[in-house]
Amino acid sequence: HEQAVREHIVAATGKPVTVSSELSSKLDAPRRALTAALNARLIGRVSTLIDAVHRAMAQWQIQCPLMIVKGDGTLALAETVARRPIETVLSGPAASLVGAQWLSGLRSFILSDMGGTTTDLGILQDGRPRVSEQGAEVGGWRTMVRAIDVRTIGLGGDSEIHIGANGRLAVGPQRIVPVALLGSRYPELIDLLAADIADVDGGSALHGRFVLLPFGARSGAATAELSPRERELLALVTERPQSLRKLARSFGAQRTVLSLKRKGLVQIGGLTPSDAAHVLGLQHNWSTPAAMLAAQLGCRLREMKLPTPERTQQFARDIWSETVRLSARAILDTALGEPLHEDKLAQSVCAGDGMLGLARVSITPTIPVVAVGGPVGVYYGEVGRRLGCQMVFPEFGDVANAIGAATGVVAQTVSVHVAGDGSGLFVLHSPVGTRQFSDPAQAIEAAMGLARQAATDAVLAMGAVNPEVRIVLRKQLLPNATSDAGLLEAVIRAEAIGRPNTGT
Incomplete structure (x- = not known):
């Protein structure tokens, strides 16, 4: 019946029609209907993307079939994906799994793909990505689409560092722009950081934080749906970083800035694990002086006094160690198939001391961990030590997803x-x-x-x-x-x- 209805609709309108039986043969009518509805909503967006890629291929005289990665790590012709775009959900992590297999030569492993914003974790067993039998989740809805069983956490090199009232550090889940990166692009940032250090109201959480337009954006963005206060503040933001402390003080607008950030109209710069890595000499690609000043400001907020160089180093090491702990915990949760929450044994292992009372404890994955993504070299050697597992860092791992797209079946x-x-x-x-x-x-x-x-x-x-x-x-x-x-x-x-x- 679905096929007959589709033929009539296509004949009458010429428009694409989603048929639920082509997306899944499982006997669950409500979820099949939901999957079909979500697929239909994606057709226009994905078709626009495919058309743009075809135009670029023609411009560069590239003559070959266009293939797209699906959510289970396999490939399909773009024309097929245009009819069933929902099958591309989670295609990025799936491509990383396939690429990591090609790079490492392993057939079974846990993948940890760490980027600037998130870490994606999945499992490859016997040469195939582990697929979620429950179906991929789209916008909070459980569909009937086959996709890899992936765990995603808000942890990356650009994760925002929070300092609680008790001095406790929290890493993520939100992303901000590392101060070291801003310092490498905008030399005047050093003066802005120095001004925050000299500020008499020392210890403000706004010290060392900056606001600017997203990279590549230009002022004069559409503001029709913004409140008058948001429009007024957005008009003051430029392509270069400004002190969030000064902007909030003169405008009383910290909440407004955060609202604009959620809407993608501005970005915030501040202290991140990447900055801590620069302070510790583990990363060198951006501005170490800017990272050092940002770490001093963070340490001052934590200790309520201007820190010594030794205390600043320890503060940076604490950020690094917390990032390692969270990474190790995510790997354990993936290996066990469920989060351990407040399990004391897991806490001890991931914290690095391996002691519980008078007992030495350990939890070790039985298959290797393949770590890919830009930041993994900074953290995952220690992750492997804490978990006692084989840690593999394949060459070209920072582009594993691109390699997966090129080598998939x-x-x-x-x-x-x-x-x-x-x-x-x-x-x-x-x-x-x-x-x-x-x-x-x-x-x-x-x-x-x-x-x-x-x-x-x-x-x-x-x-x-x-x-x-x-x-x-x-x-x-x-x-x-x-x-x-x-x-x-x-x-x-x-x-x-x-x-x-x-x-x-």
Whole structure:
């Protein structure tokens, strides 16, 4: 019925139509409808992106098929993705998993992909990314789309450092611009930091924090939906950093600045783990003097007095250690499959002392950890020491997702179900409809043939050549049944895998 309705709508309107049975063959009508609705909303955006890439390819005279990574780490032709864009959810972390496998040569590992804003963690088992059986989550809604089982935390080199009333450090989850980066771009930042250090109202949380327009943006952005106060403040922000302390003092506008930041109209600069790494000599690509001054301001806020150089170094080391602790905890949570929350044993291991009372304790993943992303070299050597696990840093790991996109395979999985209705009939449910059988063996044989053909057709349509098909059969029988006559349900899963057709 869905196919017939689609044909009528396409004939009448010429518009793309999402058919839920093409997105999933599982028997859950509400979630299938939700998945179809979300997919339909994405078609316009993804089609615009694909058209732009095609124009760029034509401009550069690049003649080859355009492939896009899906959320399970496999590839598909752009034309196919344009009809089913929801299948690209979590494609970034999935590509990193595939790229990390190619770079490391390992078939089973935990991936930790640390960037500036977040850390994504996933598992590769026997050469394939672990896929969430519950389906990918989009905007808080659980869909029926196959995607990798990924854990994402707000931890990266650009995570915002918070200092609590008791001096306790918190790293993330929000991102800000590292002071060291601002200092390398804007030499006048050193004078702004020095002015904050000389300020008589020492210890303000606004010291060492700056506001500016997002990189590449220009003043005069659309302000129709802003409040008068937001428009007034935004008019004062430029491409160069300004002291948030002075702006808030003269304008009384700290909340307004944060509101503009949430809307993406301004960005905040401040102390981050990257700045601490510069202070400790673990990172050198930006301005170490700016990072040092920012660390002094943070340490002064924590201790309520201007710190000695030794205390500033210790403060930076505390930030570094907390970033390591959070990274180790995320790996343990991924390895165990669930967060440990306040587990004292895990806390001791991740903190680095490995002691619980008079006992030495450890928790070690049984498979290696592959660390990729720009900041991992600063933190993950210590993460490996605390967890006692093999830590792999593949060459070119900072571009693992790009390598994953270039080295991935085209794959498609099709599931066909056979269900006994208790009366001696067995109903086959497939993407092309339903059929009834009186013989369960015939139903299963027909289901396997349908699954094999459907998977092969689908993977060829996605741009594969010479696919191989693997079929897995899972049966559930009535209690005490010894033959297929007692079949309750059979699930036949066919997976077709092939290399992308490069057109050569």
